[in-house]
Amino acid sequence: MxxxxxxxxxxxxxxxxxxxxxxxxxxxxxxxxxxxxxxxxxxxxxxxxxxxxxxxxxxxxxxxxxxxxxxxxxxxxxxxxxxxxxxWTPRHGIYTVSPSTRGKSEDRKLVPVKNTHTLDKKxxxxxxxxxxxxxxxxxxxxxxxxxxxxxxxxxxxxxxxxxxxxxxxxxxxxxxxxxxxxxxxxxxxxxxxxxxxxxxxxxxxxxxxxxxxxxxxxxxxxxxxxxxxxxxxxxxxxxxxxxxxxxxxxxxxxxxxxxxxxxxxxxxxxxxxxxxxxxxxxxxxxxxxxxxxxxxxxxxxxxxxxxxxxxxxxxxxxxxxxxxxxxxxxxxxxxxxxxxxxxxxxxxxxxxxxxxxxxHMVRPLYWHFPIYLEAYKVEDNENRDPLFRTRPGSVIRKGDWKLHYYFEDNGIELYSLSEDIGETTDLVKRYPEKTNELLGLLQTWWTETDAPIPTTFNPEYTNKN
CATH class of the missing domain: 3.40.720.10 (Alkaline Phosphatase, subunit A)
Structure with missing residues (x-):
């Protein structure tokens, strides 16, 4: 009825x-x-x-x-x-499902950004x-x-x-x-x-x-x-x-x-x-x-x-x-x-x-994920480490180039997708100028969108590996 x-x-x-x-x-x-x-x-x-x-x-x-x-x-x-x-995600604040503290606390080096659960009616x-x-x-x-x-x-x-x-x-x-x-x-x-x-x-x-x-x-x-x-x-x-x-x-x-x-x-x-x-x-x-x-x-x-x-x-x-x-x-x-x-x-x-x-349409694309998302198959995954599908970070793609940035350790990965769609070979050391170019665009984007970046150390973190 x-x-x-x-x-x-x-x-x-x-x-x-x-x-x-x-x-x-x-x-x-x-x-x-x-x-x-x-x-x-x-x-x-x-x-x-x-x-x-x-x-x-x-x-x-x-x-x-x-x-x-x-x-x-x-x-x-x-x-x-x-x-x-x-x-983009920084404008509405929804980054994940449920809390942003996914995975074991002792494995999370930073306190992640708080997640928004309901889309603001504004x-x-x-x-x-x-x-x-x-x-x-x-x-x-x-x-x-x-x-x-x-x-x-x-x-x-x-x-x-x-x-x-x-x-x-x-x-x-x-x-x-x-x-x-x-x-x-x-x-x-x-x-x-x-x-x-x-x-x-x-x-x-x-x-x-x-x-x-x-x-x-x-x-x-x-x-x-x-x-x-x-x-x-x-x-x-x-x-x-x-x-x-x-x-x-x-x-x-x-x-x-x-x-x-x-x-x-x-x-x-x-x-x-x-x-x-x-x-x-x-x-x-x-x-x-x-x-x-x-x-x-x-x-x-x-x-x-x-x-x-x-x-x-x-x-x-x-x-x-x-x-x-x-x-x-x-x-x-x-x-x-x-x-x-x-x-x-x-x-x-x-x-x-x-x-x-x-x-053609040449422009940078951005992703921002300042939280943790635990892995569900530790014994079989292709992530940066076996504990998390992703750790807090941002990504930029411009043209065929894609850069990953991680907030825990300021780690950077650079890939040429036209030659390496599987992201198997990190090119940061081989192409420092391209790395700096994309990193600069990403940093400017953080400022323009007021993207929250986690910086607070998690006192329960014990995994030093």
Whole structure:
């Protein structure tokens, strides 16, 4: 009953905003697909020979793929806050999930910066801007930034809350509030409700489709298990239970595409597809990328990323220009035609790239993580040390060069990604001028963003190795 009431409210909003919509018939609908923990190579179109994703592969072929697409953080909550605000982490203060004191205290040399758990309402986020300009807005799936996304500009909320993962993908879901439907598996049920929204809403609309999948708990779709158990593992990918979750996600995205085409909406819908961070190392690997979720090596932040808008973005196009999910907000506003001088956005509109009016975009990209995140597989990881996926630090990428800086020991690592995508060979000593150049840019960025840097020694620290 509550869900039906929500749909009625959405319809009322549509009717109430029709004067705005009638004046802007050509503006596109917006769908952002932000998958949870999906790795850079966890899809067929990105090269996986183990996971089967025909619907996502088809969709990627209708637009432009960014092979150097990044999340703006290596774990869930900060990446999502960056996407929604269009701002770097120092501006909103969300750096991780739960406390910033992750891992054993005796292993942490510094007292980390305090983490923010709930996105401050002072930030005007993407759905609120679209809502103000006549869009009907719906969130479906994982939210993770507050108790209720409807307080931040969404007209309808399907299953979103402060929780970062479901306790179960099968009912009862326990910590996910969502009304019953014909589907039981949570990924299926969320899409069922999202399709009801798409089927009833009047244009224009914004759907933030953010399934809990493929985040843990790894709970397989039983009907698909046999197929993957008989498949040969490939390049660090071979978990059949996880593979069923990937394929089931793909099936649901296929249902969304079918609904858009059924309603003749596909040609006028800007679709953005990405993941909130890299794949979960130990469950899936992204060779040749190093490490995985939680790390600021490429495997933790490089993600699948593409844009689709028929007749404006060429199908089967591809670029190696580096981008992050900070660029989604300004790109959407550019396509919609919204100009809001009150917004402080740290990304850039990708429209000139997407429509091939320019071929390059040279700018530094930054990541800031002034906290600790413990490792979950000490015996098998590719991080700087086996105890932590990352220690407090910052990262800058400019062009093909990437520099890591660590606050505990002022350690620096420099890599040339064009020659060493796996970040295996530290070039600090070989290229001191490039090191100083990137370090100088990073230090200036710290000042401009008022980035908090941990400096207080932890008196409980005992690990001197």
């Amino acid at each position: 509550r869900y039906i009431l929500g749909l009625l409210i959405v319809l009322a909003v549509c009717i109430g905003s029709c004067s705005v919509i009638d004046k802007k018939k050509s503006i596109p609908n917006i769908i952002i697909i932000n998958v949870d923990d999906l790795g850079w190579k966890d899809l067929g179109f990105m090269g996986s020979q183990y996971y089967e994703t025909p619907n996502i592969d088809y969709l990627a072929g209708q637009g432009m793929v960014f092979t150097n697409g990044y999340a703006s953080a290596s774990n869930c909550a900060p990446s999502r806050a960056c996407l929604m605000t269009g701002q 930030h005007k986020i993407l759905p609120a801007v679209l809502q103000e300009n006549g869009y009907v807005t719906c969130h479906a799936g994982k939210w993770h930034l507050s108790d209720n996304p409807m307080e931040y500009g969404f007209d309808l909320n399907i299953g979103g809350g402060h929780n970062g993962l479901p306790k179960s993908y099968y009912p009862p879901y326990k910590n996910v509030t969502i009304e019953k439907g014909s589907a039981e598996y949570l990924t299926d049920l969320i899409m069922e409700k999202a399709l009801q929204f798409v089927d009833t809403v009047q244009k224009p609309f914004y759907l933030n489709y953010s399934p809990y999948a493929v985040h843990v708990p790894i709970m397989p779709v039983d009907s698909l298990l046999g197929k993957y158990r008989s498949k040969t593992p490939w390049n660090g990918q071979g978990d059949p239970e996880y593979a069923t979750m990937v394929e089931n996600l793909d099936r649901n995205i296929g249902l969304l595409l079918s609904k858009l085409k059924e309603r003749n909406l596909f040609h006028n819908t800007l679709i953005v597809f990405t993941s909130d961070n890299g794949g979960l190392y130990g469950i899936t690997k992204q060779k040749p990328l190093r490490a995985g979720k939680g790390s600021y090596y490429e495997g933790g932040i490089r993600v699948p990323f593409f844009f689709v808008l028929m007749d404006q973005i060429d199908p089967s196009s591809k670029t190696d220009v580096p981008i992050t999910n900070l660029d989604i907000f300004p790109t959407v506003l550019d396509y919609v035609g919204i100009k809001d001088s009150s917004l402080q956005l740290d990304g850039n509109s990708l429209k000139p790239l997407l429509e091939k009016n320019v071929g």
